Amino acid sequence: MKGQLIVRQAGNSVVTDLGRFRGPRYGLPVNGALDQYSARAANILVGNDENAPLVELTALDFRMTVTTDVLISVTGAPLTLTVSNRECPLWQPVSVAAGETVAIRGIHGGLRAYLAVHGSVDAPTLLGSCTPDTVVGFGLQLREGMVLETRCSLGPLRQPYFDMPLFRFGAERPPVGHELVVSVTDGPDFAEFGDSANLLFTSEYRVSPRSNHIGLRLGGRLPERTTTGEVLSRGVPVGAIEVPSREELLVLHRGRGVTAGYPVLAVATSLGLDVLAQARPGDTVHFVRTTVSEATIAYRRSMLELETLRKSVGTAFGLLGIPSPGGGQDLPAA
Structure with missing residues (x-):
């Protein structure tokens, strides 16, 4: 009913x-x-x-x-x-x-x-x-x-x-708390920032109140691009960390447009994006460097946790005679 x-x-x-x-x-x-x-x-x-x-x-x-x-x-x-x-x-x-x-x-x-x-x-x-x-x-x-x-x-x-x-x-x-640790992988333009790229991992950044579901704006010490060539508009992934100005970082979240023309310093992992989803204005963010392989392993581990939870719920609901409207499906990790 x-x-x-x-x-x-x-x-x-x-x-x-x-x-x-x-x-x-x-x-x-x-x-x-x-x-x-x-x-x-x-x-x-x-x-x-x-x-x-x-x-x-x-x-x-x-x-x-x-x-x-x-x-x-x-x-x-x-x-x-x-x-x-x-x-x-x-x-x-x-x-x-x-x-x-x-x-x-x-x-x-x-x-x-x-x-x-x-x-x-x-x-x-x-x-x-x-x-x-x-x-x-x-x-x-x-x-x-x-x-x-x-x-x-x-x-x-x-x-x-x-x-x-x-x-x-x-x-x-x-x-999550008010000090967030976010894992990121190197972006396609990481090398263009030279030695200053490491500032991303040694500095702390504060979440701006202008942040939303499209992107989080973060203030702090910013890496500087060493090349001067123009960046053409191209496809960008969810989680791309851009340096659009000398004032702030921009982390593109799930509402981001599909193309952009700023240098991409790094990319937040799927689990890192979950952490950033809970970031409040004024919270502090620390970025931690990881590899695509390590990020994939961590993501699969989290999905295994959910699959274990699904099996536990399914067993309990079955014993109680509760119908399960859904049975799980594989979806992209966008």
């Missing part, structure tokens, strides 16, 4: 998925959840496919009321999650009864959180993805009073003794 999620306080929230992977070939950014690990985990914890639509919350508080029984999970930055004023755990499935209000408050030690609902929610799609795109004006930005349709209902799941948590999957990640 379908139900509804009625938004009581929207904050800064959108419905998204892992990204529009068909977009770049048409000149559209991939976009999608900025903290991909947290978004994948949220969906896995409620038995969804990793790429199912979910709600991404940025910085501000959020409240909603449900009209049917649902199972939810909240991951990402540390925060306080309550269901009808009852505090509930993060990074675990949480049962919500019809008529109850879910509140997410006090995001801290990070910037973004992810709310997934068992069975997911209905959302319009463009090129196979519901992820918002500010350039073309597409996407579902939530507003107070808006109603999201849920795709299925699930009866209440409560531990009958002492009201203890029913699930303990151990999926929580360490808090």
Whole structure:
């Protein structure tokens, strides 16, 4: 049975998925959840496919009321999650009864959180993805009073003794904090910065309040390009670290355009981008040099963690007779 999620306080929230992977070939950014690990985990914890639509919350508080029984999970930055004023755990499935209000408050030690609902929610799609795109004006930005349709209902799941948590999957990640360590590989123009390129690894950078999902602007000691030739516009990857001026670094995030004409000093790894997704204005960033091989191994290790989590959730849900709307799929690591 379908139900509804009625938004009581929207904050800064959108419905998204892992990204529009068909977009770049048409000149559209991939976009999608900025903290991909947290978004994948949220969906896995409620038995969804990793790429199912979910709600991404940025910085501000959020409240909603449900009209049917649902199972939810909240991951990402540390925060306080309550269901009808009852505090509930993060990074675990949480049962919500019809008529109850879910509140997410006090995001801290990070910037973004992810709310997934068992069975997911209905959302319009463009090129196979519901992820918002500010350039073309597409996407579902939530507003107070808006109603999201849920795709299925699930009866209440409560531990009958002492009201203890029913699930303990151990999926929580360490808090990010306000000093971030981000792994990067050498960019195509690394050699053009000569010895000054190493400043990227020996200096600290501060996140500017002008940062957004398109790119993070970072102030600090900047490497200087030793060549003077013009850089032609070309395709740039998500995570490219550019030096567009003498004032700041620019780390291109998932909302970046597909081409640019600035020198690319380095490229943040997939896991490094997850860290940067939680960067708040004023946070300090330290870059650590790695190789493509090392970055690939680290990424595969994180995906193995999620696969182990999926198997644990699948086993528990199977024993409880909970249907799994999604079974996992391989997606690009864009």
